[in-house]
Amino acid sequence: MGRCAWLLIALTRQAWAGVWSSSPAPCHDDESCKARLDTITSKLDELRDEMRGKHLTLQALEEIRGGILSGRRVELPSAQRQHLEKGSPLISEVTFDARHRPVSTNVSRHFQSQRVIAPNLDVRHHAFLTLKRSTPGAAKTSVPALLVIVDAESKLSIYSLDNEPLLDKFDLGHGAGRSIVQLEMSPTQENHFIVTVDDDGNIRVHNIKIVAKKQKAEGGKDKDEAEEEPKAKGKDPKEARTLNVTASLASSFTLSPGALEEARKLTVVLPIERGSQTFFVAGDSLGGLSVFFRNGTMRGRVRVTEDPGGVKGLVRGQGQQQVLFYSSHAFGFFSPSQVDLQYAPCTGWNSPLVDLAMEPGYSTGRVLLALQDGDVLVYATTRGKSKACDLALKFPHVSVLPFKLHSFRGHVMALPTPPDDMEKKDEYVREIFFFNVAAMENGYGSSPSRAITLQASFKPKQPENLALLGQPTAGAGAQGGGGDKAKSQIAIRFKDMRGVEVFDLTLRTPPPPKAAQAEGGGSSNGWDFSSIMSWFPKIGVFGIALIGVIFWNIKKVTGGGGGGGGATDLPTDDFDEELFKEKLRERRAKPGSTTGVVPVKIEVSGSRLTSALQSTMSCKCYAALVPAGPLVPHTIERRAVGPDDVAIDIKYAGICHSDVHQAREEWGSAIFPMVPGHEIGGFVTAVGPNVTSFKVGDKVGVGCMVDSCRECQSCKEGDENYCATGAVMTYNGKYKYKHCLEYTEDGGKPTYGGYAQSIVVDKNYVCRIPDNLDLAGATPLLCAGITVYSPMAYNGLKAGQKLGVAGLGGLGAMAVMIGKAWGCEVTVLSRSEGKRDEAMKELKADKFVVMSNDSDVEAAASSLDMIIDTIAAKHDIPTYLSFLRQNGKFVMVGVPAEPLDFHAFSIIPKRKTITGSLIGGIRETQEMLDFCGKHNIICPHELISGDKISESYDRVVKSDVKYRFVIDTSTF
Ligand SMILES: [Zn+2]
Ligand SMILES: [Zn+2]
Structure with missing residues (x-):
């Protein structure tokens, strides 16, 4: 409030100054005084208007501030936004579209409403059922599809796209009180069937039979035809046909409940076709994937994830990679025929995964991940011919809500979808975002990104769910590159509205990045690429250099001051091209970098990029x-x-x-x-x-x-x-x-x-x-791993030699694992019999010596080539030295508080060495990590949240951990 008051006073002073200065002369007579008064009142009127404008600005600012504080998105009219942005670049940071301003928000240009289908039904699920194209040519104009609807009463209705009911409220037999949570369509058009899942985990499969009949009007009898063809309305009366649609139960099954205490709940089902066989893949809450035959008998089950919540979704893949599954922190390829994973699942993000889609179009093998915090990531699952798990792109962070994703013609359609348990979820405006993957791949410049082709708002209607009809991926159509011409339709269910609204959707496929570079000039394909042409090739190739340049640019303009609160005068949009070129020249001139710079395809959204680098x-x-x-x-x-x-x-x-x-x-x-x-x-x-x-x-x-x-x-x-x-x-x-x-x-x-x-x-x-290597398990290698690896490497430990490990904490466990991978026979020297099992069975040590057991100690005398001593408490050094053979080495990495106590004769007679070692150099640490990667070594650990750190400290002191605590920083 204080600031507002100050602002008002400042404005008022300025305005008054204006009034006085414009008419300095005082009045003398009635006439001049009246004129003077008029001037004053008109100036005051102007001032009042100006103040009203300022007041609106203040209101808008207050609203933005409220929105930021409550995490709510505030929409400002574009004029007001531009006005605010002009005054304060800060605003462009909070109104995201300053940088990711959509290329278009013109909904009516891209969405042509056709009609509302089933306007009386309370629709819960809907999907398109694509028909076989029996007569070539005829199918071009009318989209050969029907709309399948499951309503709130769990009844099935099927409509033509002309809103003609073909099947009305068919009972799917899930029983009273059950609600249907999932509707899936058959993967091909050979046999139509639908799969429904209810909230009790029952799966029911219904065959859908569609028969085209010639109409009676033609004079003859009804004549069934082998294959369906939708009625081409008013096209040619002789050809007029009507469709007869029937549904019949094919099978019904459920998951086996699992063991007593673990309640296995069905989470998702996906029908797939392999050759002539149909399988159903079902995910469950315990991380299992089950495969069922079409008649409902189970073929097998395998556990694919241990993430809480289990399998969250399934996506139909292509070719050999038939099914993609995902959980909150992993996704992977599943082979239904082998009932097993094909590769280790891909992981590596923080916020839980809420949806996953295959990438549209030109490059295959990539998947899109929508995270709960609103981020969308693209992972490449192939690198050349081998499997990979590489973060390739990151979408602009434009939503605080997680997205539901759909692939569409070089675009990713994303609909913000609030989680079920979210408070005030109705307050969010839900719009459909079309992200242009090609534009993102080319990189962002300092100009608006063009990453969002279209941001479609249907206000006041709120889209709740959508189904797509048409080629989901560019170039996948029969006409190859001409896929643009194919008509697409989108069926949207709006919140609190009955029925489903069908739109014709026209959106051009953006050219893939390479084609875009080659083409050069602008194209008249509806999207004007000319303005980005001059930019993107450079940026795409010289991503890294650009990041640097932006950073330096900012430093330069702000006089080299990194910190400070001067964010308001950062000219993030002023791009110094000379400096850019100079930096490029420098980079090219550098020896060893023949290609100039490493191409980077990563996206960091504009505001994050600068905030990460500028200060x-x-x-x-x-x-x-x-x-x-x-x-x-x-x-x-x-x-x-x-x-x-x-x-x-x-x-x-x-x-x-x-x-x-x-x-x-x-x-x-x-x-x-x-x-x-x-x-x-x-x-x-x-x-x-x-x-x-x-x-x-x-x-x-x-x-x-x-x-x-x-x-x-x-x-x-x-x-x-x-x-x-x-x-x-x-x-x-x-x-x-x-x-x-x-x-x-x-x-x-x-x-x-x-x-x-x-x-x-x-x-x-x-x-x-x-x-x-699993990241959590690999982190302890950075200290515990290198601490024991370095002395083995430096002191020339050889495969086949005998290694002793004294103490079995984190360091000891790492020493056993690394020693085994080194090819040594490993003996654990422990003070407690209780650790025998874990040493021998879990860590696969070869021998176990209990220090208090005299016969153990005697048997191990003079047998070891090297001992890594990890014990940090006082212990009897001479006994340990007695285990060494001639030339044996005793390496201390643990630090007892007291000085060592041993006689020279415990090392002189057999030329033994006592030495120490402190962590390792960086090059050696990398060597150790590569070694662990090759031998698949990670540290067994217990993952904890931030609030458990103090508690775990006490447990570390008591050695009550196997073998390392690892903190998950996402819990901070
Ligand atoms: Zn350490
Ligand atoms: Zn130094």
């Missing part, structure tokens, strides 16, 4: 605010992404025992607030212009160090961990080297670790995590 980012984390204090939610700032930096979206962070020591200030004075965590796993979200080794979307990790002097012998040899002047630790350290962007005169800013949602790290201290 510091605030980031949620868990921190100890005082020594030994609890770990509590906190917010820190991450630096702006510098030219050599990699910004990482942290997904997981491991809890290392040393986190506990430091947060409790047990290792000497520490820096607070402290954000611990040096086992970090996540995905790259932005890179600086000098970074070529990483790109957005890469799966990466950060370990114990984020910087070092880079000049000493150790650093030059890749042993940054032994840097002569000390490496900069990932947390509880300071950016003390001048080359770092966070260096300050007084010793550098403090470092904050991985219990956070993001981090910005110099590229030389980032490692790549192999694709096949």
Whole structure:
């Protein structure tokens, strides 16, 4: 309020100044005084009008502010929006379409309403039933399809597209009180059938028979024809036919209930055709996929996911990749004939998945994922001939609601759909977005993105569900590239309205990215590409350079100041082409980069791109605010992404025992607030212009160090961990080297670790995590893994040698697994018999020695080539040394509080070595990760949420964890 009042006063003063200055002379007589008064009153009228305008502006601002605070989308008339944007670039950040302004919002141009079908029915589900085209040519004009409707009473009705009822309220037999939750159509036009699923998990399959009859009017008897053909209304009376549609139950079945305590609930069913056989694939709440024959007998069941909620959806694939399933955090290909997964499922996103669709058109093998937070991601599932799980594109974040996705002619149709349990869901305006995949693939410039071809609002009607008829994918039609001509129809059910409204949908297929580049000039195909032609080829190829340029541009204009609150004067739309070219030249001139720069196809929506690069980012984390204090939610700032930096979206962070020591200030004075965590796993979200080794979307990790002097012998040899002047630790350290962007005169800013949602790290201290490794399980490798790997590598451990591992915590477990993969015989030296089973069975150790058992100890004497000692408490060193053979090496990686106590004769007679090792260098860490990738090693772990960190610290101290706690940062 204070600000508003101030603004009013300021405006008033200005206005009064205007009034006085325009007529400075005082009046003397009646006439001049009257004239003077008139001037004043007319000026006041003007002022009043102006104030009214300002008042409207203030109101609009207040509304936007309210919308932001409540997470609600506020719609402003475009004139008002432009007016606001002119005054404040801030507004363009919050009204998303400043950058992702739809190319068109002209609904009537693209949607021609035909009619409302079944206007009396309370429709719950609807779908098109495509008919066989028996007579070529005739089918061109009328779309050969019927509309199938299931109403609130669970009755089936089938209508022609002329709104002629062909089957009226057929009882599907689900029984009274049951409601139908899913309607699926037969995959081909050979045999028509429909599948319905009710809320009790019953699946019923009905055959639909459609027979065309010649009308009696023609004079003869009814004559059944073999195949259907919809009535071509008024076209040729001789050819007039009528359709006879009947439904009959084919089969009915349900899932077996499963074991007693686990209630297996059906979540989704998909009919598929393989050769002449029909199968039904059913997903359930326990993550299982079952395959049924057409008669309802089960062929088999396999569990494909352990995600909560189980299988959430099924999508029909193509060819060998017959069925795509998805759960909240994974999707994968399922073979119904083998009743098994074909490859490891793809994972790697944070917010739960709510819908999935195959990509339309020109490039196959990609799937679109709609996440609960409104994001849409595109994953490539193939790379060349091999399988992949690569993040390829990210859609503009235009909705706070999750999308339901449909593929349509080079576009993705997305309908924001509130989750069932959402409060006030009716307040959201639901519009259909058409995302142009080609435009996105080409990249975004500083001009509006063109990623949204059409944003269709049907206000005040709210679309609730839709069905599409026509070629869903460009080029898949018989006419090849001419698929544009095929007519499409869309049937939309609107909220609180009866029936289904059918529209003709005209939308051209955008040219694929390559064709667009080759074509060059603008095309007159309805969408004007000429303005983006000059842009996109460059941007598509030089994505990385562009990111850098935008960053530098902003820095340049704002005088190099990264931080500060001066967001209002950032000229994000002023693109300095000279600078862009200069940066490109620089990049091309660089030795070793023959192609100039690495092409990037990742999209970061405009506002995110700049916010990620232009300034510091605030980031949620868990921190100890005082020594030994609890770990509590906190917010820190991450630096702006510098030219050599990699910004990482942290997904997981491991809890290392040393986190506990430091947060409790047990290792000497520490820096607070402290954000611990040096086992970090996540995905790259932005890179600086000098970074070529990483790109957005890469799966990466950060370990114990984020910087070092880079000049000493150790650093030059890749042993940054032994840097002569000390490496900069990932947390509880300071950016003390001048080359770092966070260096300050007084010793550098403090470092904050991985219990956070993001981090910005110099590229030389980032490692790549192999694709096949589970990210959560791979994060502990960054400290626990390298700590035991490094001494094995440095001390020349060979395959076939005998390795001892003392202590079976996180480090010990990693040492056993890595030692086994190394080809060694591994003996666990433990103080408790209780760990025998887990050591031998779970970790696959070869031998187990209980230190308190004299015969065990005797039997193991002089048998080992190397011992990795991970014990952090006081223990009897001479006994452990007695296990070593001649030339044996005893490597200490655990740190007992007390000094060691042993006699020289325990090492002299057999030339034994006692040595130590501290984590490992960056190059070695990468080597270790690759080794673990090759041998499929991850750390067994317990995933915890942020609020459990303090509790888990106590359990770490008690060694009550197998073998690592890993924090899921999405819970912050
Ligand atoms: Zn550690
Ligand atoms: Zn150094």
